[in-house]
Amino acid sequence: MTSYAIxxxxxxxxxxxxxxxDDLSLSVAVGEVFGFLGHNGAGKTTSVRLLNGVLMADSGDxxxxxxxxxxxxxxxxxxxxxxxxTPSLDERLTATDNLTIYADLYGVPVQQVKxxxxxxxxxxxxxxxxxxxxxxxxxxxxxxxxLARAFLHEPELIFLDEPTSGLDPVATQEVxxxxxxxxxxxxxxxxxxxxxxxxxxxxxxxxxxMEHGRLAAMGTPKELAREIxxxxxxxxxxxxxxxxxxxxxxxxxxxxxxxxxDDEALMFTSTDREMIPDLLTQLVSTDVRVYALTPQATSLxxxxxxxxxxKGHRQ
Ligand SMILES: Nc1ncnc2c1ncn2[C@@H]1O[C@H](COP(=O)(O)OP(=O)(O)OP(=O)(O)O)[C@@H](O)[C@H]1O
Ligand SMILES: [Mg+2]
Numbered sequence: 001m002t003s004y005a006i007x008x009x010x011x012x013x014x015x016x017x018x019x020x021x022d023d024l025s026l027s028v029a030v031g032e033v034f035g036f037l038g039h040n041g042a043g044k045t046t047s048v049r050l051l052n053g054v055l056m057a058d059s060g061d062x063x064x065x066x067x068x069x070x071x072x073x074x075x076x077x078x079x080x081x082x083x084x085x086t087p088s089l090d091e092r093l094t095a096t097d098n099l100t101i102y103a104d105l106y107g108v109p110v111q112q113v114k115x116x117x118x119x120x121x122x123x124x125x126x127x128x129x130x131x132x133x134x135x136x137x138x139x140x141x142x143x144x145x146x147l148a149r150a151f152l153h154e155p156e157l158i159f160l161d162e163p164t165s166g167l168d169p170v171a172t173q174e175v176x177x178x179x180x181x182x183x184x185x186x187x188x189x190x191x192x193x194x195x196x197x198x199x200x201x202x203x204x205x206x207x208x209x210m211e212h213g214r215l216a217a218m219g220t221p222k223e224l225a226r227e228i229x230x231x232x233x234x235x236x237x238x239x240x241x242x243x244x245x246x247x248x249x250x251x252x253x254x255x256x257x258x259x260x261x262d263d264e265a266l267m268f269t270s271t272d273r274e275m276i277p278d279l280l281t282q283l284v285s286t287d288v289r290v291y292a293l294t295p296q297a298t299s300l301x302x303x304x305x306x307x308x309x310x311k312g313h314r315q
Contacts, residue, residue, distance in 0.1 A: 011060030038210030087146035091135035
């Protein structure tokens, strides 16, 4: 039986006339890195706040690590870490002091606090500046400190609301490595809100796409590609002297689009994989030498944009 880190059933939360989260049901398995995507105002941050018991739902049921965040918040928060969208740090204190206060608050055993704080500062590249006041930190340094704080008490489940926003490419890469490490090596569950689709593709086992508080799609990137029927790009390697004959065949197949060629191969896109046997038959019967026909992986960005186009533009 799958054990769930997160289970939401029919959860709704309104702010006045705005339905920020609208009858949302989803579950996240223990150990998963789950990507939560969607346009600005789609309801991602509101969902994270509901899951953390910071906001109350109007209706529906929420279980996080088997607990109800609305009534068992304190127990839950000792087992979860959260990087909020706009993390509040005490700017008058040093990074070390900020983390030490949190370590105490989250029940890190006293004899371990010093070591844990120093390890997290090291991991997030802040050791050199650990004794400076956080008010003087750059945006990216503050973000790294907030991340260090989210991981500090070794939580089973970590909520990250846009963790790499404002980070430079190297720091972004380091955060990705950290997420990989805590999920793959340590078996922790990660709930990741992001607008960065490359990040989601790299890190997430499954993703959900939110639209106006509702689930527009959920699954592995492969499942979503199949469901949405996105174009797949194929690369066809042939004997180059037969390029023109092959191009003529490709152009006669109605479901093929965007036929292009470079020095080594022909490329085209199609949503219809049933054309492949016909295409190969035609190529071979025209004596075109086929060395390879390779589908290129559909990116999450392609899927997201196809989904967006299918649903029509947001208001
Ligand atoms: N405290 C609040 N008071 C009033 N409206 C709110 C509040 N919090 C969220 N909303 C509204 O709920 C909707 C969902 O907002 P939310 O912050 O969850 O979106 P999001 O998906 O995190 O967007 P972004 O990608 O911009 O961070 C928006 O219309 C927002 O204005
Ligand atoms: Mg948000």
